[in-house]
Amino acid sequence: MSRGRDHHVAVVGGGLVGALNACFLAKRGFKVDMYEMRADIRTQEIVHGRSINLAMSYRGREALRHIGLEDEVVRNGTPMYARMIHRLDGTTRSIPYGKKDQYIMSVDRRKLNELLLTAAEKYPNVTLYFHHKFVSCDFKTGEMVFENERGERVTRKADVIIGCDGAFSSVRRQIMKNTLFNYEQTYIPHGYIELCIPPTHDDKFAMGVNYLHIWPRNEFMLIALPNKDKTYTTTLFMPFEIFEKTNTEEKLMNFFRTYFPDSINFLGEDNLKNTYMNTPALPLVSVKCHPYHVDGKGLIMGDAAHAMVPFYGQGMNAGMEDCIVLDDMLNQYNDDFTKALPAFTEMRNIDAKAICDLAMYNYIEMRQGVNSRLFILRKKLDNLLYALFPNTWIPLYTMVSFTRIRYQQCILNRQWQDQFLKRVSYGVVVGGVFLGCYLVRNKLLNEEISLLALSEWLPIHLSPLSKWFGHMWTQ
Template sequence: MEESPGGPSQKKVVAVVGGGLVGALNACFFAKRGFDVELFETREDIRQAKIVRGRSINLALSHRGRQALKHVGMEEKIVSQGIPMHARMIHSLNGKQSPIPYGKKGQAKRENNRLVIYLSSYPVKLMCRVNFVFLRSDGSEEQVEADLIVGCDGAFSAIRKQFLRRSRFNYSQTYIPHGYMELTMPPINGEFAMKPNYLHIWPRNTFMMIALPNLDKTFTCTLFMPFEEFEKITTGDEVIEFFQKYFPDAIPLIGVDALKRDYFRLPAQAMVSVKCSPYHIGSKCVLMGDAAHAVVPFYGQGMNAGFEDCIVFDEIMEQFNEDFSAVLPEYTRVRVPDDHAIADLAMYNYIEMRAHVNSKWFLFRKHIDNLLHFLMPKTIIPLYTMVTFTRTRYHEAVARWHWQDRVINRGLLFSATGALLGGSFLLIKNPPDINKLLVPAEKMWSRLVALRTS
């Protein structure tokens, strides 16, 4: 920190609002830099709670998130509590299972369904059970002063609501017409009911089910489907009839009674995509994580994008010597196009997961892309590899993907055209002898007549 003429300057105070994944990690980034960090959370401290309430959701940790965790010394702590996933496992209607690898050998995502906060490693003051105006337990208001407020309070951010009061703040919120419902697949004889190192997918064109492994040997199965389809099923027998039609191999693994019971335990939940800009107000407030860019879960990048927000902000802090007046506008300039790109990709990937993986053309193109990547690893890089296993900026990955797609499709078209023209030229140059072809045909016809009359 800079020193004033009268001695060392007072540490800047950073107030992080939201103690979830991104808020907790952000607090560690700021504390590592020597700021006084106060973390505000409406829920109780889950490190001390006997029962942690809320929905369980599986999270895929990939390269971007791991790099952010590594920066604050937490990578191995978190990774050790996850399960590596090497490929998608596609379940067809007849029960056949076909793997589709994520990337090159050795590349894998790690699934983790625990909210683990290692704040004890850093001097962070955690204040739980407070709302946005920071009410004390006796009902009086507490005045909090900070040099920077960081909004990490989720898709329905209270901090972002203050941005909406300002002019020239762009904001869009989109609910997709599909909801999701979680079911549990228990262990069989103390072991996983299916192969654990895969993202299991049952693609059914307009809807799908996925299953992710947990450390307790269960699978969390998530059914994604249009709300009107959920609402058509009103009885336990209709649940079983629906699963027998679309997911027959899952029934004995989940259990008939469990399906009838758990399907009606909670209604299908909605999924929202949020885009906004700018991410900052002056030099005093900035949005990160879902508060800035909530995305639907189909690319497994929601948490990773939020974690990458932290490391991108830290890199810009380093670039501009912690001058918030320069850091915040630059963060908005750099990050907005990337976060909007991953929001769009997440929407696209739902279509790919529920429908395209059944397409022979899609599988053929996957093989072509992987082959070209193997032959030209620096020239052709599959989109999934760029997004999941590198820190290529999201919007640059999308632009490169479109370019590669055009080049490969044109190459395939030229190859097919060349093969057709080449075959036609050979036929013209060396026409077949019609008489030789007619003789075997006449013999075959004679045999058929003889068989019919015998």
């Protein structure tokens, strides 16, 4: 640990990634100051602000394992082994995420954040500062200006400043002023409102526990994740224009009776009306930028570097994995930040952009693709090939959620899988044509049918096969 004692690092942001990063850096022996603009959530009865429920997968768990917290988080999470699809007629079907022992985990954001803050505070070389709103900094001198709860400006100093302060990062704005910075911010035309499914009257879960419940309706969807207190954090995603039109209790109930009729009993009509009518639809933003660093003096991580829409459940997991990647770079360059920070940007940027794109893609899959028979067929085919060739053929979702294969490599692997299956399907079609011709030849010889009959027979028997394969791989 002695190699890090000469470095003084400031972590701006005390959320999940900031608190976790403080633990990683403190473990290396650095002096770490963590600054959070809000109050200490461990002292708050109510934490203001609404957030989409968290689904933790392998990357996040691996980061927690590095600091010895994985087991505790797993004990307090709820495993989800499959998607439970709620059809319009009220029937359901499950779609497993992977093998029987593979699951993602529903976790409570606040409890996880509290656990990470407490873990960081246990390190003697960590100091936590709350009510410190980041205002500006000078990366060359390491001076930072904060505003405290009394509105006073205070100055602090550190050798390295790391921004883990979210999608609208103030540290990122400072980096924009100090480097040739590319920045892309995209709002999708869909927003979300969080609802809640309470326990039943006899204090039981209202639905199957170990599932992520989805009501996919093509243009919009409702999802529900289980919590330890037997509630479900339930989120309605849909275009803002539909939110704007659904602006009375009568319209709301007509909408739910039309598209989510079975959910009304779970949500409770009064609860649904009260929450929906008093909660504004919130936006969903995706952020891509480059570079993440300023020399060896500044860095952004987590949502500050790569905010994404929540539909692959990788926002938190990717941010936590950032901490592993930075730790690896510091190991590789013997705690030399002037080398480690540029290496972090080079290593992580391409993967962050890849998972941002995958998150956008998965929204279409969740609200629309899961309704398709071709989607189910592809899932079954992927799982079959995975069982036969576990080291060669890994389904995309498995790569993203149950391994630490780089996100960009996950996309490349999926592309070659698609190309392989296309070639196989074309081979089957061509083989079918030859087989059909052979059978027709025999039919001509044996039954002496006319060429006119042949021209009618081929399209009828071969067109469905070629059409099916062509449609399947353009989905």
